[in-house]
Amino acid sequence: MPVPTPHIEAKKGEIARNVLMPGDPLRAKYVAEHFLEDARLVNQVRNVYAYTGTYKGKELTVMASGMGMPSIGIYSYELYKFYDVDNIIRIGSAGAYTDRLAVYDVVLADSAWSQSSFAKVQNGCMDDVLYPSESLNTRILDAAHCLQIPLKTARIHSSDVFYTEDNVDGYKEIIKKHQCECVEMESFALFHNAKLLGKNAACLLTISDSFVTHEELSSLARQESFENMMKIALEAC
Numbered sequence: 001m002p003v004p005t006p007h008i009e010a011k012k013g014e015i016a017r018n019v020l021m022p023g024d025p026l027r028a029k030y031v032a033e034h035f036l037e038d039a040r041l042v043n044q045v046r047n048v049y050a051y052t053g054t055y056k057g058k059e060l061t062v063m064a065s066g067m068g069m070p071s072i073g074i075y076s077y078e079l080y081k082f083y084d085v086d087n088i089i090r091i092g093s094a095g096a097y098t099d100r101l102a103v104y105d106v107v108l109a110d111s112a113w114s115q116s117s118f119a120k121v122q123n124g125c126m127d128d129v130l131y132p133s134e135s136l137n138t139r140i141l142d143a144a145h146c147l148q149i150p151l152k153t154a155r156i157h158s159s160d161v162f163y164t165e166d167n168v169d170g171y172k173e174i175i176k177k178h179q180c181e182c183v184e185m186e187s188f189a190l191f192h193n194a195k196l197l198g199k200n201a202a203c204l205l206t207i208s209d210s211f212v213t214h215e216e217l218s219s220l221a222r223q224e225s226f227e228n229m230m231k232i233a234l235e236a237c
């Protein structure tokens with residue numbers, strides 16, 4: 001498919017090979033305005049902002065994914081396939097399932113478990129656990145080490161549903177059965193698309209709320225206060 005696509009108006013060459021991808025378009029804007037030099041807006045279709053600029057002299061793009069697997073499924077596919085993107089690092093928020101993870105902790109996904117039909121519908125893949133790129137995860141761990149920012153690794157739950165009822169497994173059952181320590185809503189689809197297209201994906205998360213303590217950050221904090229995660233992701237690029 002030629003670019004622009006139905007969802008991205010950037011021209012070929014306006015998107016860097018390394019992309020940071022928060023769910024929230026205003027978190028993308030925050031990263032661009034606070035960390036990138038010469039950032040220019042290259043996509044605003046559906047208000048899903050993408051900015052391309054440089055960080056320490058290296059070109060990179062920060063682009064929102066929107067919420068959920070169908071949404072990141074579209075953007076990551078188009079970026080990898082039509083814009084020649086090599087690496088996508090998701091920079092998201094997550095709810096903690098265990099007291100090992102506190103609000104503001106930064107977590108690196110070592111795997112994503114999901115009940116989602118995304119992979120099955122996309123190409124018949126029946127796996128319910130998908131993995132990030134080992135090399136990208138190594139770069140992220142090295143970056144966190146250099147910056148002296150604590151980073152915890154965990155299996156994450158990639159869920160299609162934010163609000164669930166009591167008649168389905170809650171977080172305690174999900175920890176027991178699937179060893180997931182926190183929940184978010186996109187990584188499983190991102191990891192699937194990366195594997196499908198021979199590209200790299202990783203997922204960094206900041207804990208925004210806890211199922212254990214019931215603490216919760218505001219929408220503004222989720223937009224702007226995840227600087228440790230942002231710095232690790234930028235440095236890893």
Ligand SMILES: O=P(O)(O)O[C@H]1O[C@H](CO)[C@@H](O)[C@H]1O
Binds near residue numbers: 022023067092
């Ligand atoms: O903060 P982001 O990156 O959007 O990530 C998390 O926040 C949203 C739900 O509030 C979902 O997209 C979930 O994955």
Ligand SMILES: O=c1cc[nH]c(=O)[nH]1
Binds near residue numbers: 183208
């Ligand atoms: O998907 C998500 C993201 C943050 N917090 C949650 O509880 N769920």
